[in-house]
Amino acid sequence: MFRFAKDNRLLAGTLPVAIALAPCPALAEGAEGAESEEREESSGAITVTGVRQAYRGDFAISEIPQSIAEISAATLEQNGIQRLTDALDLNASVVRQNTLGGLWDAFAIRGFTGDENMPSGYLVNGFNGGRGFGGQRDAAGIERVEVLKGPAAALIGRGEPGGTINLVTKQAELGRTFGTASVQYGSFDRVRGEADVNLAVTGGLTARLIGYAEDGDTFREHVHQTRWGFLPSVGLALGPDTRLTYDFEKTRVEVPFDRGIVVLDGDFRTVPRSRFLGEPGDGDTVARATGHQLRLQHDFNDRWSLLVGGSIRHTLLTGFSSDAETAASRQSLYLDGRSLSRQRRSRYYDADHAVVRAELAGEFETGSLRHRVLIGADYDEFTYDQVFRRFRPPALSTGPTEQQGYVIDIHDPVYGRFPLPDVAVMTDRVDRQRAMGVYVQDQIEITDRLQVRVGGRYDRVRLETDNRLSGVDSRRTHSRFSPQAGIVYKLSDPLTVYAAYGQGFRANVGTDVSGTIFDPESSESMEAGLKLTLLGGALNGTLAAFQLTKSNVLATDPDAPGYSLAIGKARSRGVEFDLSGRLPGGVDLLVSYAYVDAEARSTMVDPNTSFQVRPGDPLVNIPRHNLNMQAARTFAIGDREAQIGAGMQYVGKRRGETGSTFTLPAHTLFRVFGKLDLIDNVELFGSVTNLFDAHWYANSYSPLWVQPGAPRTATIGLRAHF
Incomplete structure (x- = not known):
């Protein structure tokens, strides 16, 4: 008998060089917390399929002193979502940040993000997977998106205090053969094909082949994109209690680098939202990723389980761009209102990332107390080789010509007017981060209603920077113990209260412009809330209040691209509410609201750039109010099944530039979606986003780098199942 817990696809991947521990016991989705199983009889043998949850242990969600939200593959499919960025919009605690011209994922959870010069980190099946430069993550191959909010750094380690995103990928399901294939056409002549085929090769060997390809224009002029990916998974049963899983990733994105539009004097209609202010002659920026994961899970018995595994990933981003000059002293647009x-x-940007992890999970009793423990260790090595070149227009005081200023008329652009300027090396360095961590967590069941969690993590991080341009090599080593504690009390069957406290530690990669390696970020998190289980478990929700503080926060140095400045301390506090499930009448409901007050808590002035942040300044791109709601209902048309749904997202106004009063306006977006079974195993599906064609703005770095959101966008397609 091969045992796995429900919703527990074994996190596996291949790693030629290392075997690492990945998460352990399963998290039951139901309110009761018991591990349920899905069994299939074949040739007299019983096979149980499932997925181990990262960092959670054997707990029901109601037993965890932490707010957790999940976005399922079905929800992604309903909404026609193809990007992780769009998926995260469904949870109000997560908001968009600057995405390097649309070429990496950047988000903040509960008001805090990481280094603006790096993509936001996230986990893939429990392994760090978001730190490279492989382009924005596609939703193909994602089983669910887990938004793990709250003070969990003592377990996960080296992350943001607001929370962590974990992507659970679609794994090979042993002993089954099934599949789906779809083709779709959308606005701006976008064509996409996608396939997911699970093939049972033998009784104990199964391969799941997932791939996608997409090509088409966008609402932005001269911005055509091509992207494809191959994401297979192979599962192998090595015995009744042991499974090996290998995941492969190969993706490529080709798209022109696009800084968006300019906003003069607060007028967001300065230029049309479609206006491209770069240079088509720069060609595409190309982002590539190749990754492997290998995970081995062994169940010693019904109480103890071990998961070991490793991950390696190589990413490379290359290309040219023409971007608006942000320094007023060099910007002729401020003189005549049209010459940019x-x-x-x-x-x-070339990055290599390797992780090895191991985690032992189990339970035992001491007298009348039940202990559920997690014991783990990991090693993480990240190498980032960057060569950055730049041409910059001269100061206006020198009276430059339009060619010297590389000027484009924002109202009547003529592309290719001047020869493309040569660029000179500004940054040429290698950053290396080697980190080792060990952790332990014990959740003690004191009574049937009361549980207490205690734990801690020790990290040791070695940072190295070799600056090939200046010849300066820098080295620093840091270590830190981060404690964690929580309490859960069940007031009644439908209502549980909890509270949690944790400290965190995250190394800042890179140096300031003088070559000094930054001190690491340290953080402190507090959270308390209520968890609701209604309608017999059909409807679940969490109401939480939180406060987070960080020290040694980094922000981009506006006069030294590729470098950062330490702005000191920041604080975020707020309230959030998540509710999801099924109402009577078969209506699926999703509600997510967050109030976040995120601000700087110290003063920082750079004498060379006059870049200034004051206590009380809001953090960039963080709205105080964020709300997402949607409802969907399945019904019959004759003997065919159909579904229709609608959703709404409200994002409040937010600061659009650090150290200034530039503000992005609030926006409200509506969407509709639906599907209809045409014949057996073939369905027609479609969606319309931004239904009322609102003008909205996804994020901003300055008034000259503002990313407009897409206008009304429609998609229609066919999907076949077998």
Whole structure:
């Protein structure tokens, strides 16, 4: 008998060089917390399929002193979502940040993000997977998106205090053969094909082949994109209690680098939202990723389980761009309102990331007390090789010509008017981070109603920077113990209260412009809330209040691209509410609201740039109010099944530039979606986003780098199942 817990696809991947521990016991989805199983009889043998949950242990969600939200593959499919960025919009605690011209994922959870010069980190099946430069993550191959909010750094380690995103990928399901294939056409002549085929090769060997390809224009002029990916998974039963899983990733994105539009004097209609202010002659920026995961799970018995595994991932981003000059002293647009001075940039960002992890999970009793423990260790090595080149227009005081300023008319652009400027090396360095961590967690069941969680994590991080341009090599080592504690009390069957406290530690990669490696970020998190289980478990919700503080927060140095400045301390506090499930009448409901007050808590002035942050300044791109709601209902048309749904997202106004009063306006977006079974195993599906064609703005770095959101966008497609 091969045992796995329900909703527990074994996290597996291949790693030629290392075997690492990945998460352990399963999290039951139901309110009762018991591990349920799905069994299939074949040739007299019983096979149980399931997925182990990262960092959670054998707990029901109601037993965890932490707010957790999940976005399922069905929800992604309903909404026609193809990007992780769009998926995260469904949870109000997560908001968009600057995405390097749309070429990486960047988000903040509960008001805090990481280094603006790096993509936001996230986990893939419990392994760090978001730190490289492989382009924005596609939703293909994602089983669910887990938003793990709250003070969990003592377990996960080296992350943001607001929370962590974990992507659970679609794994090979042993002993089954099934599949889906779809083709769709959307606005701006976008065509996409996608396939997911699970093949039972033998009784104990199964391969799941997932791939996608997409090509088409966008609402932005001269911005055509091509993307594809191959994401297979192979599962192998090595015995009744042991499974090996290998996941492979190969993706490529080709798209022009796009800084968005300019906003003069607060007028967001300065130029049309479709206006491209770069240079088509720069060609595409290309982001590539190749990754492997290997995970081995062994169940010693019904109480103890071990998961070991490893991950390696290589990413490379290359290309040129022409971007608006942000320094007022060099920007002719501020003189005549139409002549935009531009920089030209070249990027070569090459990153290698390797992780090995091990986690032992189990339970035992001491007298009348039940202990559920997690014991783990990990090693993480990240190497980032960057060569950044730039041309910059001269100061206006020198009276430059339009060609010297690399000017484009924002109201009547003529592309290719001037020869493309040569670029000179500004940054040429290698950053290496080697980190080792060990952790332990014990959740003690004191009574049938009361549980207490205690734990801690020790990290040791070695940072190295070799600056090939200046010849300066820097080295620093840091270590830190981060404690964690929580309490859960069940007031009644439908209502549980909890509270949690944790400290965190995250190394800041890179140096300031003088070559000094930054001190690491440290954080402190507090959270308390209520968990609701209604309608016999059909409807579940969490109401939480939180406060987070961080020290040694980094922000981009506006006069030194590729470098950062330490702005000191920041604080975020707020209230959030998540509710999901099924109402009487078969209506699926999703509600997510967050109030977040995130601000700087110290003063920082750089004498060379006059870049200034004051206590009380809001953090960039963080709205105080964020709300997402949607409802869907399945019904019959004759003997065919159909579904229709609608959703709404409200994002409040938020600061659009650090150290200034520039503000992005609030926006409200509506969407509709539906599907209809045409014949057996073939369905027609479609969606319309931004239904009322609102003008909205996804994020901003400055008034000259504002990313407009897409207008009304429709998609229609066919999907076949077998």
